[in-house]
Amino acid sequence: MNPSLQPAGQWAVPAEAAAATRPPLTATQKLLLPLGVFLFDWLFWRERAGVNMLVFDVFIVVAQLVQLPRHAAARRSGYFWLMAFGSLLSGVFMAIYGSGVAALASAVSVLLLLGYVNQPSLKLLLFAGITGLGSAAEAWLRVLRGVRPPSHAGAGVRRGWFYGRLLLVPLGILGAFHLLFAVANPEYARLSSRLLNVLGEWLLRLLPDISLAHLLFLGLGFGVAAAVVVAVPVYFFADQESRFGEFVRRQRDRVASFAVRRPDFRLKTTKALDLRKEYLVAVAVFGLVNALLLVVNAIDVRWLWFGFEPAPGFDLAQFVHEGTYVLIFSILLAMGIVLWFFRRNLNFYAPGLRALRWGATVWVLQNAVLAVSVGLRNYYYILHSGVAYKRIGVCFFLLLVFFGLGTVLGKIWQQRSAYSLVRLNSLAVYAVLLLLAAGNWEVWMTEYNLQPRFRSVDIGFLLDMPDRALPTLLARRTVLNRATQLTVNAEYGNPAVIDATEAQRRLDLAAAAARANYADYHDWQGFNWADYEAAQQLGVHE
Known part of the structure; x- marks a missing residue:
């Protein structure tokens, strides 16, 4: 495992305690860090995005493997290997197509890879991404804190070194606010641009081979290389995820063991009545919306599925755009309602569980029919008007919808938790992102x-x-x-x-x-x- 991380089983140890007992940088990190800065500058300074992203992705994956011990927890994580494969694959797509979606897939894959190196126990892609971001945000500070002046330097040099490092944080904050003001105020952007040009010309006269822009780019390269090489432990999301389970568990009535029988009996009776009320509400909801959706699907099947031809003057664009957005929102809302009713003990309500499951299943299947109707609207639009980015996006979004509806069925019949559905669907989103990166669209x-x-x-x-x-x-x-x-x-x-x-x-x-x-x-x-x-x-x- 990366030396700046905790070994498996010690993830609850605070990061401050780990930093106090471990050296800031190992010999491998001291070698990889300048190599990463050099590669970043050589590959990307005034260059387009292409094969350079593949080369840098290879460096990132190799850097992680070099630093991970043979028996590290990350090496046993399937998510780590998935993200390593995704990083290399998206880099290959960048070398082939150089498309924006391939660049996005590469950046997402690398970020997720860093998150799983940081906390191998994670499974949610969102938590891994935020963990990777948190580590990257602190990595350059960890590196700078570990840099020391030469041992033979005098007290003045050491004092200047100390205050110079202190100024880096205010300068970073100043730079962030400068960017915000430059975006918000055109006059400020014009004046600050003139000032930066003057500074750049002065620096060019002082150092003919280095410009201010190049120095700023090297600073960016240092931040990226530090994020890749040095992992600062981020435990918050791993701790949060440890509370989740793959399946819904029956929640016991919270009645103290020393309570007398009569209050205990009344509380349990009240709980049972509340559960029956929730069951009746769920049955009513599924019954009514199934009836309504049956009417909508019958109209769509009769109108769209067989022999649809737009009449002369028919606004096909409005028909597709407005109808598609509304139907997609309806499908997402339906999935949310199913998640709500099957979130707790209603999964174990024996008197009516079978009927409730079948009612929810029929609703999910009807939403699948609705998704087919959305796909047909999009198909007719493509057939008569051509292909565009949004129309391709709708096709892949519908693939995710069908996958999501399948996981909802798993929740209904296998008592899976919302955490399980988020985990599976986030993996599907990542797979679709890689699939989009593979196309010369x-x-x-x-x-x-x-x-x-x-x-x-x-x-x-x-x-x-x-x-x-x-x-x-x-x-x-x-x-x-x-x-x-x-x-x-x-x-x-x-x-x-x-x-x-x-x-x-x-x-x-x-x-x-x-x-x-x-x-x-x-x-x-x-x-x-x-x-x-x-x-x-x-x-x-x-």
Whole structure:
């Protein structure tokens, strides 16, 4: 295990006591920390995101494995290995596509990995992420506290070193407020930018090879490397999670053992009556909403499932957007109601438990039918209007909904706890994030939206995509000449209509800008395979 952490079985020991009995940095950490800063600067300074993220993810995973002893608790955690695999896999996707969702998956995977290294007993991804953040926020302070002036330095040097470290915290707070004020006040941002430019020019004259921006970037690299190499124990969320269980447990009546029989009998009778009232409310809720949802599903099945064709002038966008949001909220609300009624002793109410379970099961299945109707609305929208980011997002969200409804059935019939459902569904969300990172969505959307059958094309949306989609757009540019309507900004308010000549002109300008952009970039750090292929197809590296 990381030397700055507690061994298994001692997670309840305060972090201050651990720091007092352990050296701030081990020899391995003293080697990995400057290596991490060097790699961060070399890989990311003035570079795009691409294969550099894969290299740094490899460094992060290797750094954790080097520091973990052979019998460390983290090595026995399946979550640790899952996040290590996810970090490397998302790094590979960054090297292939360089997409924003792959970068997000990489950052989330690394953060979760650090959380599970910190507290291997964790299972909730949210708690692991917050634990990783808490450790990262303190790691750079732990490193700075461990740095000492040379032993032969005089008293003045040691005193200056002490006060210099004290100033780091106020300077960090000052920097945070500076960023907030710069965002909130444009005039302050303009003046502070001028001041920083003056300081940067002065520093450039003093040190020709180093700029102020580069120094700030090195500071960021130091913070990231410290978070990766040094783990500061965070016990709060591990302690909180230790109170949760996978299954609902029967809650005993809280009656003292020395109570007389009659009060004890009355209290238990009152508890039973309260449970019966809750059961009757649950039966009424499930009965009424099942009847209402049956009507809604019958209408949707008859209208949407078989032979749906939008009438001329039918606003398909409003039909999908408003209906989808309302139906999704209805499904989430239904899942919340099931969680509420099956949270405690109603799971053990023998007189009516079977009927209650079947009523809730029918409701869950009807919500699955409702989710299918949402998917069909989204499908018809894609069929008639093309693919967009939100429409892809709805598809993957519905996958999570079906998985979530399956876990709700597990709660109903297996008496699983809300903690178990959150744990399973958070893993599903992480799996979907990795699945999204594995797609070259922009190229696929361009190919789909430029089919000749679409008479209206949102050319503005296609031109706003990353440059790797341009070869596909250029290969199908004849579709623009045959389109009945070409629009820009169709996703944001009233679209503006342009003619085919203007669309071709904008496409040529975008292609020229992409060629110049690819030709000016020669470093390997920001390389990704999709951009390399696009540059080849645009004739840049021939």
